[in-house]
Amino acid sequence: MSDLNFFVTCPKGLEYLLEDELRTFGMDPVRNAPAGVWANGTLESGYRACLWSRLANRVILHLADVDATSGDQMLGGVTDLEWQQHIPVNGSFRVNFVGQNEEIRNTQFGAQRVKDGIVDRLRSASGQRPSVDAKNPDVTVSARLNRGTLSVGIELSGDSLHKRGYRTEKGAAPLKENLAAALLTRCGWPEIARAGGDFIDPMCGSGTLVIEAAMMALDLAPGRKRECFGFERWLGHQPDLWLGLRQEAEKRAYEGKQGIDGRVPLFLGFxxxxxxIQTARNNLQRAGLESIVTVEQRAIDEFARNESWAETGLVLVNPPYGERLSERKELGNLYRSLGEAVKAALPGWRLGVFTGAPEYGKSVGLRSYKQYRLYNGKLPAQLLLFTVDDMSSMTPREPDVPGEVTPRIANEERAAMLRNRLKKNLKTVGQWARKQGIGCYRLYDADMPEFALAIDIYEGRVHVQEYAAPKSVDERSARERLAEALAVIPEAIGVEREAMVCKQRQRQAGTSQYEKQAASGEFFNVHEHGCVLKVNLKDYLDTGLFLDHRPVRHWIQQHAAGKRFLNLFCYTGAATVHAAVGGATRSLSLDMSKTYVNWAEENLALNRADASHHRVEQADCLAWLAAKPSGDQRFDLIFMDPPTFSNSARMAGVLDIQKDHGRLIRQAMRRLTSEGLLIFSTNFRRFKLDESLEEEFAIEEVTRDTLDRDFQRNARIHRCFHIRTHI
Incomplete structure (x- = not known):
């Protein structure tokens, strides 16, 4: 197998770095694709990529391109491949299917057709066939559909290669390991290390940057600590070849830890x-670097030079991004302190700052000589590079931050109008909420045309959403009014400014409503009708709790006793929590987002729901509803609140709630017991119910009953229907 074709995937933006890296493994890159590189090579070079790549996510051995303009054509093409060379007939496999076209719009359908083709090819005369194992298969098949062609391959890497094996603890999401390695490469760390330089991360968090720096400088293969790879039970695997590469990696690791001319660089994290810091020490121990890398608790203003440090080196840091208004002010001070510390202690060194707030680079007090645009997950970010010397020094400046507004009153009379309205609402809506035992409620919803805001209270904290101004209002006037509102709100409500978060809300396309906006990781618990719910005011456009659905959740809680409950498009599972607290015997909650599946599980755990009876699963609800229900998938109570529109690549086609609600409701009703109830809700303001549904089912609109006092000014916030089978 000397002339093989590989597709090696990587995070978006790292393709050119990965191309250079693959050449060092003996591969010949052919072309770059979005988030990946096609390359030719030998099996040995593929093994080397799995063991040594610091940038890749997956290494896929390409088998064939199959015509796939239809499901049947794709099935035939897959069946024709010689799977007996790859999968044992008594073994197991799984299919990772991505992509769609006009005929194959459902990834579950596509995966099933690929599975059918493999099984048809491998089924023996005696009827023996491989099994499908989604969690621990012998072989993972990659199937990537692009227009009318399906690229089929074997995933040699197994789990994503960014998982080195040293980072296992949960917590606020740090940099992924391969992104950290890319930053180090862009900073020129390998060359600095070879020249005798040291490495420091003064805001090291869980230690990813300093660990990756040490592994890179000491020639430690990133795959050394991984427990298994995807090729180890593949029929084409060559154990002797792999053993030789592992032994070579161990030899290089031993030699690398001896250093250059007997000196090992210093690796410091603060x-x-x-x-x-304790998490970083745990990660260091798992990486086998606890005796080589030093991490200490130390603030940036305590940063001072040690005589043992080299004359040259790299400081690389990923500072906080700063989401709250008050944090934005402090962010400038943090960057200024960083610049002052490195200029005083580390002249001649290089500084790299990876940030989601690149405008604060001016506060460092050094001129950046290079900027790289990258992504931290889905968040756009930049790597700023500085040389720490007098030639680069400049006076630190406050940034001109696009979209940032400093609280300031320009028109006292106008500001007084808002102040008086908020105080009035506190006496009316606020008093009502306190009597009802409601801690999270809407205080203000664009009551006055001058201030197009939604202001929500979350048990002492304030969530402000600025509606996008109409085109008739110029941007300067809109910013001036927002500045006044931000100055007035804390005073009128009686909260500290640090307890206020402000966002701009616009019409959202696709799944952007659910995409991450920031990375604070600041969650706290709130209470609603005896339920405990986890919210986050900063990291997403929404907070994890739709306040307008409070009465719907309460109704579910009051009527869930003894029932089987289904929550479709479950988001963070708040409705399921109410059902569980209300005595539902079991529940199933489905959402496409892994983030919100985890969030829902945590919400249920907060309320001590039995996980064996209240399950949360990551699933495409469109595909799940389209599938034929099994006997144990009937429910007495179903809640369905789909997005108004979604064109997510992970979803089975495009969802337009006005166009598609009839189909979704009919499919959901197939999951309902004969005396069950479907609660259907939508936030689409121009929604019109398909009249033909009323001929098939008993439908009652209950919207008016689902609007609490704090949303009665906005009667179009949602529509809600109770749907039953005709009796």
């Missing part, structure tokens, strides 16, 4: 948070 952070002011004692908790993350």
């Amino acid at each position: 952070d002011q948070d004692r908790g993350v």
